[in-house]
Structure formats: C-alpha cells, structure tokens
Amino acid sequence: MTSRPSVEPFAASGIGAFDHECGVLVVGFGCAGAAAAFEAARSGADVVVLERASGPGGTSAQSGGELYLGGGTEIQKACGFDDDPGAMYAYLEAALGPNADTAKLRLYCDGSVEHFEWFRERGVPFNPTFYDAPTWMPMSEDGLMWLGENAWPYNTISRPVPRGHRPAAGGFGGGVLMERLSAAATAAGAVTHTDTLATNLVLDATGRVTGAVARKYGNTVTYRARRAVILTTGGFVDNDEMLADHAPLLLGHGKVSDGLDDGSGIRMATAIGAATRRMSVVEIALTALPAMVCRGMLVDGLGRRFLNEDVYPGHWSVHAVKHQPGPYWTIIDEEGFEDVPEPDRWGLRPKHVTETLAELEESLGMPAGSLESTVETYNRHAANGEDPYFHKDPKWLRPLKPPFAAIDPRAGFFGGGTGSATGAAGFTLGGLHTTVDGEVLNHSGVPVPGLYAAGRAASGMHGEGYVSGTSLGDGTFFGRRAGRHAGTAAIR
C-alpha cells in the first residue's frame, strides 16, 4: 500500500521499437544465470544477460562455494568413497524434506556425476582430498567434506557418503566458482549488460512473455526476447516487506546475500499470474562453531538440549531459530575446549567460565536447576556411550566435568562477517513454481509462454529442509536445463 515502483507488465504493442533484441534474455548473473546463459548460447541462441550490479557474481560469488554433488564423482572415488545416485537421493529426500520436489531431486541425483564434470570442464578446480570433521567450512583446500550424511537419523536412512564438493580456494570458494562460470558463459557467446535492472516483463496480446523493460543509469531500456526470458534474479531476503508477508522467520536476522536479493523477478512474474511455492521456507545459520558444539552441547535459553550436536550445523541452526526459545549457548568443558584444533576456534574465547553449573546457569539467566538437570542427564547416558534423546555419535560423547564454559554463538563465524545482532543469518528458498525444465507455471498448472526461472527466484528441489551446496547445486543444474530448453524454444 506504500507507493513503490510498479512491477505490472508492459504490453508489447505499446513499446513499438525495442532498444535491444535477442533470442534468450537472462535476467541476473549469479550461478543460475551463468549456467542458463552458457547452455542457451551453446544451443545456438543469441543470449543477453542483464545484471543490475556492475559485474557478474551476485550472491553466489559471496558464498562458500560448496556444491552438493555425488553419485560417484572422481573426487569421491579419489578419496576412497563409493557412492551411487540412489544413496544420494535417499539422503537428500530426507535432508531437504519433508515435501522435497522428488521429480527435480531424481534428475539432480541421476545427473550429478555429469554435472560435476561440467564444472570441471568450465575450469572449476577441486582437490582430491577429504576434510573429516564437523565444520561450517574448512579453512583448507580440501575438495570433499561431510554435509550431514554421517549423523543420526540420516545415517540410518542412507549409507553415509560425503558429498560436499569444494572449489579449491582456501576458504570461501564462491568467487572462484563464479569467475569460471561467468567466463564460460561469455566465451560461449552470451553478452552481458551490467548496471541494468529489469523491472517489468513485456507481454504480447496472447499473454506470451516477449521481453522485459529495464532501468540503466536512470533511463528506461527495452529488450525484446524472441525465444524466452529466464529469470535468475535470486531470492527475496533483502525485501523486508516480502519477508513479513511470506518468510517472517528471517526478519531481524542477518541476510546471506549480496544486498540485491529483493525478489524483483518473483514479483514481476507473479504480477502476470505466475504461481509460487514454498515461499516460507528458509535456510538460517547460527554462528555457533561446530567443532565446539559437537564436543559439548548446544542449549536453548531454558538450558535444554534439542538436537544431536554432530548433525549438519544448518540443521541445529534452523532448529534453534525456528523452534527453541533463545538465546542459545554452546556449553563446553575445559577438556573439550582444549581439544578443539586452533583453526576451528576462529579466535573465540569463552566469556562465562565457572566451576559449577549452578553458577553458570545463573550467569546465563536460566531457571535454577535447568542446566544442572540437562548436564546430569547427559552425563549419565554419556558414561554409557549413549544419547537416548538425540543419538549423537558416541565418538563425541563424554561426561562433561568442571570447569565449564558457555560460548555465545553471536560471537561466532558468520557473526563477524554479517554483523548480525542475533548471531543468525539466512536466505529464502521459495520462489516461482517451475517444471524440471524451468518453465514457470501459472495457477492452473500450465507453463506461462516464454517465461523460465531458475536459482532462488524459483522453488527448486527443496522441501522444508536445506543442506549447504544444494542451492548453488540446483541453481546451476536447473539453470542449465532452463537454458537448454529456452535456447531451443520456437522463435516468435
């Protein structure tokens, strides 16, 4: 109801001569846009990519660069792991569920080895070495890591095999990834128009999408797309009004984005009757450090554990922010803290150190006896190598003993990067409802002629869950499919 720029469509008949014309117009140059542009150009279409920033990359370039890939890649084999698409599917169906998109997931798993090779052919480097400990991101150049496959209950659902593939970059690999993918799209013939923000779709008299209107340096620029428009504009974590309407869990937390994920593509498309799905689903990462959490316990504001601490850290993060009363604390003892390798401490020191749990719970503002009761129960079972509540791996179970310490996750890994006051930051997973070929569907379940979407502008293979590497993974995989489909669509 506040005044804001219109996202309603333009009629092609009202535009007359377009400023630019191409076969396929890709809107947004993150990983999905790069993959779509590459394949559309390879299919023989002439491709223009619009990017509102001054260069390619988007949120993808600022990510860790993990790619969830498997089914038997060369890196998995080199590290001694035997994988197959069925085991990969079983894990992802559980970890990305409930309500994962099984059709997309099946294609993704069956095509994963080929997709890995596609990255290698584009020059993305992967080292055949394995990092074997709980972490958000190793500060090494190891090319393979666990992403929750080895933790309960997932290790009972599918044979555990690590599938986190990492570009060799020493830390955040998204930059290297996007450098190679954008160069590949350009080499394939895609032309990029930077500083160009698409604002509205263009429709012909039959309701077909035939182009887009954009703003460049304050001027209106029109693009005619003879085959199709592909929206790869990202999610909507940077649009607080959309968050309040569709994904309020993220309000007030940090934003994992390049600052431009304002849902522009989703809004342009829904304005012409496109359907969305899973708009409330989000990923959120708490900044607690996995190496400390797994050696101690993660508790809520009432001093209670709530998940096995050796699970993929995104899982305990989402569980905490979604379901538990905050604040959250990592509780660890001296022996556990000393056991954490120095690089995995990220410079953190405990602020609360006490000889008794009664002192610790009091200093954290928890009810009297709450943390005492939690640790007493934990210790009793840990002494038997058991965790009947949450099934943490016995390798991390040991009765905790004084002195104890509490560590505030707000001081952790991401906290420094994003300045999130809550110690949590996230992004959206819902978006336009698409077919496996990226065609955007209307509310009757029929493709909107001429319109495609991929990446976080679309709802991908995720149900209500997430693990690292599946957003870059499905963005590129279904971006490629959309590019191939749109690149060979009939010319109008």
Place this chain on the structure above:
Amino acid sequence: MTSRPSVEPFAASGIGAFDHECGVLVVGFGCAGAAAAFEAARSGADVVVLERASGPGGTSAQSGGELYLGGGTEIQKACGFDDDPGAMYAYLEAALGPNADTAKLRLYCDGSVEHFEWFRERGVPFNPTFYDAPTWMPMSEDGLMWLGENAWPYNTISRPVPRGHRPAAGGFGGGVLMERLSAAATAAGAVTHTDTLATNLVLDATGRVTGAVARKYGNTVTYRARRAVILTTGGFVDNDEMLADHAPLLLGHGKVSDGLDDGSGIRMATAIGAATRRMSVVEIALTALPAMVCRGMLVDGLGRRFLNEDVYPGHWSVHAVKHQPGPYWTIIDEEGFEDVPEPDRWGLRPKHVTETLAELEESLGMPAGSLESTVETYNRHAANGEDPYFHKDPKWLRPLKPPFAAIDPRAGFFGGGTGSATGAAGFTLGGLHTTVDGEVLNHSGVPVPGLYAAGRAASGMHGEGYVSGTSLGDGTFFGRRAGRHAGTAAIR
C-alpha cells in the same frame, strides 16, 4: 503440473451476453459473505451471492461460533468487566503476532462495540453470564469466556479482560450465528444462487474485474457485476496441493472446514496478478482437554514441558505441533484428575496409570529419566508456587504425586469430531492481500479494479498468531467494510 480445471480469467469481450447481471457479486456464503452481502445490499446495490453448497453457512456454520469482541460491550459490562479498545488492541497485537496487521487491528478494536451491537441487531443471542475456567468451549450457554487474556505473558502486556463472546446455543454456536446472518443478508435484499461454483473471474480490456464464470449442475453460467466482485470463498485447508506449496504444517492433520475450503477464490485472484500474504500461517488445535492440561502438564515425546498449560489452548496446540517432537501427552495425577468437573472430561479416561514416573515414561517410550526429571523440577518449584520456566498461574501449581496417569490427546475433544489420526486439526489464515476496505492489491501495491475479498480468502488482521473468535470476528468486520465499499463503487 497435474491436469486440473483452469482458474485463468475470461475476457469479457469473449462472453457476449451474460446469463445474470447484478451490482455486487459475492462469491461464497459463509460469515464474510453474509456480512458483505448485507452491507452491500443496505448500501443500495443489487447483490447476488454465489454459494457452491446447497445452502448458506460454509465453515462458519460448523464452528464454535466464538466472536472475539470487546472494548466495553454490554455483555462485558453485565459480567462486571471494564474494557477499552486500547487494552483489546494490546492483547491482540501480541496474541495475533508477531507481524499482526496493525491498521486492520486498530479499526477492529475501535469498532468492536459497534460490531457487537450489529450482531445483536441481526438477532444473534448472547447471555450476560461468564464461564471462568480453561476450556476449548464450555458446554454451557454462558455468553462470555477467556481467550488467553489472563495467562502469562499476555497478562503482563495488557490488563486481562475476557473477550470471548458466545452465541447462546449450548455448545457449537456457529449454526445459530450463520442462520441469523444469512437471513439478515436475504432480508436486506441479497439474492442467493446455491449449487453454483465460481471458477474464473471476468476481465474487461482494461484489466478491471467485471464478473465471474461459474458451474451449476454441470453447466457454465456467467455473471456480470457492474460494481464489483467480492471473494469470500474461505481458506485452502481442503487443497492438499496448496497446503504442500504454502502451509505444509497442516498436511496430515485434520481439517477444520466444511470440506469445501479449497482455495478457489485465492487461485482465481492470483491468476490475474493479485498478491497474497501470510500464506504459511495456520491455526491448529490439539485435542488435549484444557481442564486436564492446566491441572497437570503437557509434555512432548521426550517428556519435556514447553508452555504454561493455562494459556489459551490454541497456543499450546500450535506450539506443540509446530515446535515439539511428538507424540504429546497430558500428564496428570489422581488428585488433579478427580478435580476435573465431569462435563470437562468429555468421557475420557486415562489409559496409562502407574505408581512411578519411571514406569510411566517407559510405557510412553520416553528416554529413561526424562519424565522423572521434568516432574522433579516442576514439583520443586511448584512447592514454592513458582514456575520459572513458563510462568503458569500459581492457582494451577501443585506438586504432582502418585498415582500418575498419561492421557493421549488424540482421544480428545476434536479427535472424535474430525477423526484426525494426529489429534490435531486446523485451518489456514493466509490469503489475498487486501486494504482495510477489502480491496485486493496487486504486486505493485495497487488495488485490482473491481475486486474485493474478506474472510479466510484474505489475509486478515492476523500476523503469525491466532485466538478463537478472531476469524469469525475479522471475517464479519472486514466483510462488512468490503460490502459497504463495493456497494457504493462506481457502476461500469
């Protein structure tokens, strides 16, 4: 992607002669439709109401009939309570939040006494007597009840005043309510076409909504609306595909509906570019009995309490289903059970009765020591009249002592009614994005010409919370506003 009937709009130019013509076309004859039809007719418009069932009523007629009203109604005064709109607003902003629609809420609270009088003038009977105990629904004819105002933390946010107004009907009052409201709409001049399912909106060449297409006994029937169309078609709990896309929490639970809440109006409107909001927000009711829960405790599948048990039962229900690992159990001791008045037992008997908590937790499949630890902590604090975890009112606090019993909520109140295997049933609260006058907004924040919505086809005053009486309450209140606005809209 499955084949299904189209909800895409029809062009007015393609219809030629319409079968019916009216000023205002109201689609759906539940409480919002009745209120809208009444006011539109009172404003001088000729009104047709389409109802897909064979008579008026909808889900509203099957509800308990509670209306959340206050600010100083005659019933509140007669029962000795002093209320004001500010106190009402403060409670609802918290209970319907976070992210309640403050503009709608302010109008609702300021207009609540007038709205109560409107119901009385339509012949809805209210007794000036007060029911003072935790319950889903008293089996008495008392006209006033608590709806969570007196429980922590709400009693610290706003002076507690009961605002649950109940039509005198001896139990479920929705039938009486809808009988009076539908009669009032008819008496005001609205004409009803039953067995008529609206399927598509009609647009003129400028994009204005000028009518609807419907199905009646297998035939297509067209309606031209000279002023406006008002969608009062209800929510989408009966549409599993929409639930999976937008409100997956309700999948697998019982449905609080007349079986026809399939989101048809929401889909027709989004097909022409209308915006939605809060589509993931739901109400869900667990069938545990408040009179037992408040005298004992409600625990999750790990034997842990999670909320003050004297809060509005919708709150512990939503908290359980949203945030706690199930199954859920009411734990009570013999003294507590014997204290429950016979009518509040609904015939329920405990199935698990034991002398020790160790036996009880084992028979319920909980971790060893879990329930023992919970009850030990609870009893220690209850002996001091305290509940530092959740702040239950001291009047319900008492150390529990053997023998103990566990009661499965799946055997409770609603469970018998809906046959829900989970012991929980709910409905959707999200829908079309509307102004305070019911105008449906597009994705640019501009009203779609000729289109209004109210009731659960729209997102009302709710943020992410709910209390009983606010859905019938805002459906009728904003239904009336939509009817007045549409009834005086310009004729085209």
